[in-house]
Amino acid sequence: DMFAAFDENGNVRGVAYQVYGFGPTEDQILYAMTIGSNANGDQISFQYYDASEDVVMAIFETYTFSNNEQQGSLVDPVSYHIADVILSFSNITQSSVDITYNSNVEIAGFQFTVVGATIENASGGAAAANGLSISTSTSTVLAFSFGGSTIPAGSGTLLSLDYYAVDLGTTLEVSDVVISGPSGVSISSSGPGSIDFINPFIFNSSSRQAFYYFQS
DSSP: OOOEEEOTSSSSEEOEEEEEBBBGBBBBBEEEOOOOOOTTTOOOEEEEEETTEEEEEESOOOEEEEETTTOOOOSSSOOOOOOOEEOOOOOOOSSSEEEEEEESSSOEEEEEEEEESEEEEEHHHHHTTOOEEEEEEESSSEETTTTOBBBOEEEEEEEEEEEOOOOEEEEEEEEEEEEETSSSSSEOOOOEEEEEEEEEEOOOOOOTOOOOOOOO
């Protein structure tokens, strides 16, 4: 089994080796890791490889890099947890995005908030295909089933999100994610994070010229 750290571009920033604790953690397998990064404030995520299942699983917690910082010890380790549901973005445009999922468990319902844009519609994907009712406000998406239907464990597109009023140079963020299982118990999840809409053009403009400005 392996435990590793990654930056936002997917580069490996550290791989842990197994050690045994002592005292209160005697006979427990722990992981010791040195993480390298280019700058303070870099966002580090983690993944765990389960050799018995031959599967890579995302870790719920993340870490903001700080130079020369040490966390945990052999007698007082830091705990990280495997996320049951991992959300991510795909098919990103200036007005729509697919929210994809990879889940180890059934999903009975979910809710999240969108910041930096106004929601126009949410539809389709595994949520609609499996009988979940999808409703939205201008900033919140909610999906659940009146009849107890669930999305089976697996992966795919959770739903498609249409939005507007996102300007170049702003960030669209999905936050406050809550996912529940068939029993109504909250399920741990990670992602999807945020999308930066950056103006790709850098230019200087003369005060003596006439020009057209294209917003998209």
